[in-house]
Amino acid sequence: MGEHGDSEFAVWSHANVAGVKLEQWLQANRDLNEADLVELFISVRDAAYSIINKKGATYYGIAVALARITKAILDDENAVLPLSVFQEGQYGVENVFIGQPAIVGAHGIVRPVNIPLNDAETQKMQASAKELQAIIDEAWKNPEFQAASKN
Template sequence: MVNDRKIAIVGCGFVGSSSAFAIMQSGLFSEMVLIDVDRNRAEGEALDIAHGVPFASPMKIYAGDYSDVSDAAMVVVTAGAAQKPGETRLDLVNKNVSIFKSIIPNIRESGFEGVLLIVSNPVDVLTYAAVKMSGLPEGRVIGSGTVLDTARLRYMLGEHLDVDPRDVHAYVMGEHGDSELAAWSSATVAGVPLNDFCELHGHHDHKATEKRIAEEVKNSAYTIIEKKRATYYGVAMTVRRICTAIMCDEKCALPVSSLMVGEYGLDDICISMPTVVGRDGVVTRVPVDIDEAERAELHESAAALRAIMDKVDFEA
């Protein structure tokens, strides 16, 4: 039986521990189990985070193993080899698919019936691997996708236009990585088309600005990794946001990565698209109106992922 107040996090590195810390403060759960190949690391992180509980909501936080995930409402997988300076997310694929072969079957064999959230990179490929290895209904396996990329885009547009980024509505779609695309044609600010809003504020060089901001969004992780060796705070807030959407059954639109079954002409591939997310994971895709050039970019992004996936053995 699923315990709606329980979550498990697999992987206690920078991303996993930061995500656990963010989730502890969310009030969404009353029980959290941390799992890591280094049991001492998991125990240390659990103790450290638990000491903040008196300033948040009551919560049982402890280190455990895969038998502890059987009744969890959600399992968040952050485990994997870290992205190194100069290394793309797709360079990680073979190392991390191998690691998943020691993780996902254990989750499956525990009897887990909740929602599986994949955060490890390359997230689109690993979400596909989790779909194939977990035995869960495809809609209950989702990746964090371009939710963080989209937040970065909204933040940078907010800075550019001197407006609250929460009023910026724009998506990054495709691969969470080098071939991602910003869907400029559907972007709005407070309901006003982006270009119209820009012109109201004296910004007229749309193409050059779009190119600059899109490159800054795409390269954000590389910039942060170069300066501090890892990204984790933004990812942790992304994990918390997705968990909130699921556990509160918000049915909100987030650009998560999930298995395509014909949308935009894409099939049998996990890629990030605006998706309505609720208690059981994927509710439906949002048919965002993108122009022909963006549609072509989306298919190029899918092709880049497919070229990698075709070289990977996904059998657990």
């Protein structure tokens, strides 16, 4: 959840394997540990950098995501998808779009899926929102951005 980038985070508190909470599964299956999960998360989070280094851009991934969202809208699927959702106090965050699951139907976002986060995850969501807001604030200082936003 969070920014699609460096400050995104995994919601491990709700992860499960075949219905078994991940924490319990890890205790019973010593093949993986928390360090492995961190490594897995980092490799997924940073995959875009590898793709950009090899192909120059990630537009195919963006196209696939857009096609999936479009299908959910056109077919009125009420599918749960990861999207940028406007925050109106969820997780202590307001007035910024940030990544979280949402139900998508014929008219777009039907409603966000507000996963209960633990304290550490809530702090990560708030930190991610602050990073996004800082990027937005910086963009607004750019005269080219200001001119383009008037059109």
